[in-house]
Amino acid sequence: ISGFHSNTHIPIVDGSQLRYEITGDPLHKVLKHNLEKFNASHSYETGGTPVNEFWTGEIQRERRLRCKLKTRNHVLLTTCSRWTKEASYADYYERPLTNGVLGIQRGTEPGVMIYMLPLGKGVSKTVTHNGWGKPYDSFWCCYGTGIECFSKLGDSIYFQEDMESPALHGMGKDSTLNLRIPVWTNSEGAKVPLDGQSLKVPASGNFLSMKQN
DSSP states (O other): OTTOBHHHHHHHHHHHHHHHHHHOOHHHHHHHHHHHHHHHHHOOTTSOOOBTTBOOSSOOGGGGGSOEEOOGGGGGOOHHHHHHOOHHHHHHHHHHHHHHTGGGBOTTOTTOBBSSEEOSTTOOGGGSSSOBOOTTTOOSGGGTHHHHGGGGGGSSSOOOOOOSSOOSSSOOTTEEEEEEEOTTSOOTTOOEEETTEEEOOOOTTEEEEEEEO
16 A cells, blocks of 8 residues: 555545444455554554655655654544454554644644654654644644544543443443553553452553452
């Protein structure tokens, strides 16, 4: 997909994953997983994958120092976390959420957004391709989908599966609460006491399970 416009094709994949959930057509599930494989080999440290809105070939380390990135649409891709229940998808989700959403608004100045994020040594958002926008005179896509992505701050905080005995508040009977241990943490020496017992803490990048019987 080198040379394709990422902002056009990511929404297509988003639609495919919804179509799979509604129709069960396996083709659309494959499309989703193939894009996630692409993310694994073509993503930058910030979590973004395109350069100036377009995908390129295999990313080389020396190119990472001078590319401008766009990550907003990637935050919409959270379905694999629900499908596979793998912590790695949530770890990836944090990167574009932190860098590509929280980082596009200038401090406490409402309406001042940035178009592309620089990546490299000594770079500045102020001197990028378009720099910071203006509250009333700028209208690139960050003033539409970019602002819309701030609604994702309350999304994917937790996922819930149907239980035979659901509870309105707290955990129901025979339920399990899985707490993610982010891959960037160090769980060595960490302790989790529960009801007078010490739970075994898994390695970073996994889930800590607490069962209620």
